[in-house]
Amino acid sequence: MNSILKNISYGLSAALLGAMSFAGCVSDNYDCPPDEPDPVVKPGGVSIRFDVISNQDKRSRAADIEGDMPGSAPEDYIDISSMQFLLFDSNERFLQFLRPVVTADGASGEYTALATFEEPYFEQASDGTSLTFFIMALANGNSMGAPWAGAERGATTVEQLCNARQNTLLTARPVPSSLMSAPYIDIAQKFPMAGLQHFTVSVSELKASTEESPVDLSAGAQGRTLNMLRALAKIEVIDKANYIGTYDENVVGNDPCRINKAEVVGFFNRGNQLPLYSQWMRGDVTLPETQQVISPSVPLNCGYLNPPAFSSDNDQLAGSITQEMTIDMAYDSDAQNAREYKEPVWSAYVYEFSNPAEGITVTQNPYIRITTKGDGTTESLVLPFRMGTYSEGAYQAPLNEILRNHIYRYEITKINTDGSLTANWTVCPMTGVNITIPPFN
Numbered sequence: 001m002n003s004i005l006k007n008i009s010y011g012l013s014a015a016l017l018g019a020m021s022f023a024g025c026v027s028d029n030y031d032c033p034p035d036e037p038d039p040v041v042k043p044g045g046v047s048i049r050f051d052v053i054s055n056q057d058k059r060s061r062a063a064d065i066e067g068d069m070p071g072s073a074p075e076d077y078i079d080i081s082s083m084q085f086l087l088f089d090s091n092e093r094f095l096q097f098l099r100p101v102v103t104a105d106g107a108s109g110e111y112t113a114l115a116t117f118e119e120p121y122f123e124q125a126s127d128g129t130s131l132t133f134f135i136m137a138l139a140n141g142n143s144m145g146a147p148w149a150g151a152e153r154g155a156t157t158v159e160q161l162c163n164a165r166q167n168t169l170l171t172a173r174p175v176p177s178s179l180m181s182a183p184y185i186d187i188a189q190k191f192p193m194a195g196l197q198h199f200t201v202s203v204s205e206l207k208a209s210t211e212e213s214p215v216d217l218s219a220g221a222q223g224r225t226l227n228m229l230r231a232l233a234k235i236e237v238i239d240k241a242n243y244i245g246t247y248d249e250n251v252v253g254n255d256p257c258r259i260n261k262a263e264v265v266g267f268f269n270r271g272n273q274l275p276l277y278s279q280w281m282r283g284d285v286t287l288p289e290t291q292q293v294i295s296p297s298v299p300l301n302c303g304y305l306n307p308p309a310f311s312s313d314n315d316q317l318a319g320s321i322t323q324e325m326t327i328d329m330a331y332d333s334d335a336q337n338a339r340e341y342k343e344p345v346w347s348a349y350v351y352e353f354s355n356p357a358e359g360i361t362v363t364q365n366p367y368i369r370i371t372t373k374g375d376g377t378t379e380s381l382v383l384p385f386r387m388g389t390y391s392e393g394a395y396q397a398p399l400n401e402i403l404r405n406h407i408y409r410y411e412i413t414k415i416n417t418d419g420s421l422t423a424n425w426t427v428c429p430m431t432g433v434n435i436t437i438p439p440f441n
Helices: 158-163 203-208 333-338
Strands: 004-006 046-053 084-088 094-098 101-104 110-117 130-139 193-202 233-239 259-265 326-328 345-350 367-372 382-386 388-391 394-398 407-415 421-429
Touching: 046 193, 046 203, 094 110, 130 158, 130 203, 193 203, 233 259, 233 367, 259 345, 326 345, 333 345, 367 407, 382 394, 382 421
Parallel strands: 233 407
Antiparallel strands: 004 421, 046 110, 084 094, 084 130, 101 110, 130 193, 233 345, 259 326, 259 367, 367 382, 388 394, 407 421
């Protein structure tokens, strides 16, 4: 993908991750609500196997999962003990919750699910025909406060679930240091994800399948993977100030203008684990499936932590900015090690943002503040700058949308002792005149 270099580099490589929590889960170590017995759906029956991919650098066959950068191990991690899977018929109507055995395939971001179950929709289909169905996967939502949401057999549709924004709320405040700790710490926040895929399979093969010989939905040239989309966006600040080439802590680490802290000011305090249905029915697709989003899916009436009006002079902000309206960015060693010249990176994760947003008053778009290291002779500086588009170092336009599964990257190339700074940005053009940030893999 060709890149256009401008001042302030935010190469958005998608991240990060959509997924919501629903009733029905994989294992008993998750706090599931009791299942109501269904007199129609009985244990046993057909067996299916399929791949679940949270890093789209891995064998992705989705309609539009393209990106410039893969996720880190924490950004790809799925807590398989608390995944949920929903089965829908060809008309996208809910059939049942599946309880597959899910295993990690070793490489980060690759998982395999094996489900054996009985389903009248399959049993009543005629031999010699093909059958289409959908599987929705939801992961990690419970770690971010997502509630249980129900679905009625034969009635609830994929579209209704995606658009029921009040039933898919992520309510926990994202904590970057905690999110970066998954999968290493059990209690850490994890990246909520969601995915949807459709499969068309021979009815005869389905009926002949067993747990030992399942129908492999992801095998072969016509196989399809279930790709996961992270529900958070990532914001990076890269410290490239006042040096050229590979970062060397011993040589430039004591520069008083080195970045010592970074923070996002202003954010939505709620998000949706599932994107709106329209985001998975774009372009040439005839059936919905996981795609990169092009518009945010903001919950109705979620709260926005409005910051004070932007000023490049922090003295005008200091008394008005509170901890409640800021997210402290964390030092991101994974992102630093992934960079060619190993520059220090500060990262934060946020829910999607839109200005305007339905039912929400947004008076000031988010912005970023960085704090320099300082030393005994040079004062530490607090430098606010806008999240937006820049040209030749000058701010051009606000960033009115922040999208899930994208990285917004700002490379700070120079910080002066007088408080001025310069930065670079990268933007990738799409078809026609539209421009987007490069999404995460």
